Amino acid sequence: MKFKRILILILAVSLMSALVVWGCAPKEEKPPEEGTKEPIKIGAVIPLSGGPFAEAGQEQRIGLLMAEKEINEKGGILGRPLKLIIEDDQCKSETGIAACTKLITQDKVVALIGGYSSTITFAEMNAISSYEPIVVWMGASSVKVEHEFGPKKWFFHLHPWDYHRQSTVVEFFKSLTPKPKTIALTYEDGIYGTTSADYFRKYAEEAGFEIIFDEPHKSGSSDFTSLLTKVKAKNPDIFYSVSYAGDYIIQIKQAKEVDFSPKLFTIVAPLFPGYKDSLGKAGDYIVGVNPWASTLNIEGLKEWLDRLHEMYPEKKDIEYWVPLGYTNLMVVAEAINKAGTTDKDKVIEALENIDMMTPFGRLKFEPSDEGGLHQAFTNLVMVQWQNLKPVVVFPPEVAEGKVIYPVPSWKERD
């Protein structure tokens, strides 16, 4: 009896999905003719609900909307209004695939933008690669995505790859005086943590550092005291953790609890919203690698921040996803303008030749180390929390202040 009910349920679900697919099937629609006032459509797929990535997705959305507003206020693209269609991937591959397919086949967007998670990106690009749409992607840092889709002529990528991040971290460690000798590395055991660790290990060993602790951990755990106890016994110069915001909060607090004081505590992306509120003074001296900081000396950044604050006066902490989202839409609009048409090959050619200033820095697509044809950003910075403020401390050409190293131990801080 029970079995029958389940069978009926499965049948119903498959019928419904069949209907959805049928509904999504391409309808015969004529492309708008040149010279019309038909809006130019660009589709973005970002995570807005359903998982831990949604926070970043909301930041991306702010940047995208700001760009859309500015473009339309200046008369749109090619004299036609811009219509940005934002779809939510709900932090799920299958939803992301459906959204991408819908944007390409039904909405007939000129280009697909957005993106966050590497895993979801991989699934989405796999599903839509037969359409060969123009993709200008702001998310995904896993090199697995680069290996598979980087060599495609239609795939353009903004976010630095994970090896850019790890080489910046190692370069920074090399710049410290007195030079640290030993490093303890821990990483979350998903695709993000393990790939990061692989590259970090490679670069650190090449640079002559000794990795005396090298173990994964589970993100979302309530207890890192055991891990920290184990690391403490090894007494490393540097502790480097590759994980997520919530995990860092616990790791830093529990490091204080078990009195683990390395000469430097390093993390990835230390400017997440709520860092200061969650950690207070305990968050001081932590160093992290980040693709962007609002204090960087980038041409036009100050004015851009002013415009952002005008649009969103209540927004205090700006994660790098806001300027990256803004840049993502701006670069596509600029390319269409340069191409003078929405014709795919011409827009791709325009993207390949683009050279523009954005709030994220100078943007040019160039080949990257592991096979990518069109990579925009490769530079990252190291930020240290000093007196409850993030200060860019590396590389020297953009640094706002000096790194404090070795940092005072927990006992010395009280």
Next chain:
Amino acid sequence: MTNFLQTTFNGILTSGVYIVVTLGLALVFGIMRIINFAHGELVMIGAYITYWMFILFGVNPYISLILDAGIVFLIGVLMHKLAIEKILDAPSIDQVLLTFGFSVLFQNIALILWTANPLALSRETVSVKIGNIQFGKDRLIVFIIGVAIALILNFILSKTKIGKTLNAVSQNRTASYLVGINVPLFYTIAFGISAALAGIAGGLISTVMYTSPYVGARLGLRAFAILTLAGLGNINMTLIASLILGLSESYISVYVPQGPGWAEGVSFLIILIVLAVRPSGLKGMRAE
């Protein structure tokens, strides 16, 4: 040796978090034979209440526990009256789907209201040192409160009239009706208390972890492992099972190479072994 003692202590304190999260789940299964997949989300709601009381009014998180218990009790009663009550006799797949639905609903409401940002109470982290062992004060308090609640709950269930009535209802619903027990009322109370326990667990967790829409779901897995190990629905054994899980995770983290990555796997391993070797759990009684 210091390391061993410290590791042991870490494990014991970690089990405190597991105890508080699992108690409510064990209670509601013990009495109503329902596995509430939304239990973790009730924990999450409690954590948010504590967080906002602290941020907005500066209320001490341990005082907020009363409020957590009260508000989440009401949410539990509402859940029960609106939905759970209607599917008590339905096949278990319906119960799973319904409580799972609640879990998704609560997660998404939290996401809309408070975003996915992890939020932590910005309180001074106080480290306590005894001999060579060091630990956070809040973690010790969570452990003590967890054990205290378990003992009180056990006392209520075994010694008081309301506890005996609940036991009677859980053993034989029809007979309870026949002797004049208001079964629906007692079910509502049981579900409400279980929710209140989740609320308290949430408040406690916000002091040692952080608050996010997914914090409950992540702890849920541990809770189910403990429930299986303890023998579904058994309160005393829940204490012991929590200790076993906390300690084994701690020892594996420290003494097994690549341990911290494996530690979470312990929960799954425990579920597998218990189901294969002793499906009745530690106590040796199948709660059915």
